[in-house]
Amino acid sequence: MAVPMSELLADLRREGDELTAVIRGIPPQAWELPTPAEGWAVRDQISHLAWFDDAATAAATDPEGFRATVPGVLGRENAVDEIAATARALSAAQVLEWFLAARARSLEVFERLDPRARLPWYGFDMSAASFVTARLMETWAHGQDVADALGVSRVPTARLRHVALLGARALPYGFTVRGEEPPADPVRVELALPDGTPWAYGPEDAADLVRGPALDFCLLVTQRCALADTALEVRGETARRWMSRAQAFAGPPGGGRPAGLAKALG
Numbered sequence: 025m026a027v028p029m030s031e032l033l034a035d036l037r038r039e040g041d042e043l044t045a046v047i048r049g050i051p052p053q054a055w056e057l058p059t060p061a062e063g064w065a066v067r068d069q070i071s072h073l074a075w076f077d078d079a080a081t082a083a084a085t086d087p088e089g090f091r092a093t094v095p096g097v098l099g100r101e102n103a104v105d106e107i108a109a110t111a112r113a114l115s116a117a118q119v120l121e122w123f124l125a126a127r128a129r130s131l132e133v134f135e136r137l138d139p140r141a142r143l144p145w146y147g148f149d150m151s152a153a154s155f156v157t158a159r160l161m162e163t164w165a166h167g168q169d170v171a172d173a174l175g176v177s178r179v180p181t182a183r184l185r186h187v188a189l190l191g192a193r194a195l196p197y198g199f200t201v202r203g204e205e206p207p208a209d210p211v212r213v214e215l216a217l218p219d220g221t222p223w224a225y226g227p228e229d230a231a232d233l234v235r236g237p238a239l240d241f242c243l244l245v246t247q248r249c250a251l252a253d254t255a256l257e258v259r260g261e262t263a264r265r266w267m268s269r270a271q272a273f274a275g276p277p278g279g280g281r282p283a284g285l286a287k288a289l290g
Contacts, residue, residue, distance in 0.1 A: 027186070029139040029153055033131065035183045036160045040127050043073075043167040046176055047120065055116035059169040060248070060281060064108060066173050069166045070123050071111035072104065077126035080159055083143050084133045084152070091144050098146055104275070130159065146274045147201075154190070161187045161272055165246035180218040184238045188215055191245030191272040192225040198269035202277050209262040215241050232260030234267065245272040250283040 047055075047070060055067040064072075083090040097103045111119065137143075139153040150158070164187055171178050192213045196206035212230040215223045215238040223238060234241065240254035244267065251258070251267050258267050271278055 027153070027157075029137070029156070032139075032153060032156045032160070032186065033134055035186060036134070036156055036163070037131060038181075039160050039163045039167070039183055040131075042178070043163060043170065044124065044127075046167070046170060046174065046178075050174065052116045054174060055119070057173045059173040061169055063105065064169070066170050067112065067114075067116060067119050068108040069169050069173075071114070071119050072108055073163060073166050074119070074123040074126040075107050075111070076162065077123075077130045077159065080155065081126070081130045081133050083145060084130075084137060084155070087144050094144070094146055098275075101276075134159075148274070157186050157190050158274070161190050161246065164242070165248060165273070168243070168246075168248050180239045182217055182219065182221070184242050185217060185223055187242040187246065187272065188213070188223060188238050189225065191242060191270065194245065194270070194272045195266055198266060198271045201271060201275075202269060204269075207262045207265065209260075211260070211263045211266060213241070232263035234258055234263050245270040247271065247273075247278040247280045249281055252283040 047066070050066075055070075056065050058065055059069055061069070079090070079093075082093075100106065114122070134152070134156050137152040137156075139151060141152045142149045143152055143155045145155065145158070160183065164183065168178070170176075195211060199206040209232055210227050210230040211232040211234060212226040212228060213224060214233065214235040216236070217223050217238045234256055236254065236256035240249070240256050243249040244251060244254055244256065247270075256267070258264050269277075
């Protein structure tokens with residue numbers, strides 16, 4: 025399952041380029057459109073990415089200095105919303121400029137990383153390769169919120185395999201972040217990428233199974249849709265419990281999205 029760092033970086037760049045193409049040139053009023061994330065407009069999604077791209081750069085270039093800032097973020101229940109609120113003082117043009125500059129800074133730093141190096145993040149350390157994958161996942165997920173707000177239908181790509189891998193590996197996290205013991209039973213994940221290529225994770229003989237379109241799985245583990253709005257087949261008690269807790273992103277438990285909420289499936 026290991027993916028070369030060069031491939032990860034290329035896909036992260038493409039993901040950011042795709043989002044940039046969506047938001048570049050939209051009128052100022054479009055930046056204020058509400059997204060599926062309650063209380064967040066398009067501008068908030070983009071400033072969130074810019075802020076955390078800068079945080080990622082700091083984590084990669086000054087790990088100990090970054091660690092000193094983590095309690096100040098994790099210790100505030102509404103830290104993410106506070107970050108978004110502060111950025112609302114910026115104009116749409118300033119948010120776009122910030123996002124582009126933060127992306128460029130982070131990509132430049134990531135290109136110099138050893139994929140096996142351990143980097144700090146919010147609540148846990150991870151390899152540089154996983155770190156880059158997490159940035160891709162965040163860019164894709166918040167890009168989905170932006171696309172939904174603007175009424176843009178995105179074409180799913182093979183880059184979803186990175187999001188799927190992160191989501192599958194994060195099975196224990198969905199439980200531990202809620203103060204629960206992760207299940208001992210493994211879950212097999214079998215997905216179809218957008219071009220029909222099969223993708224799988226977990227032991228073939230696992231009694232529990234999640235199967236279906238990669239897009240649906242990725243939307244679910246990033247909490248962009250409810251299970252009821254997917255075509256996923258879920259077999260076994262452990263798999264069912266996981267799907268109600270799945271969380272590919274760091275931080276406190278996400279609230280997810282209510283069933284029936286419109287989403288752009290491409």
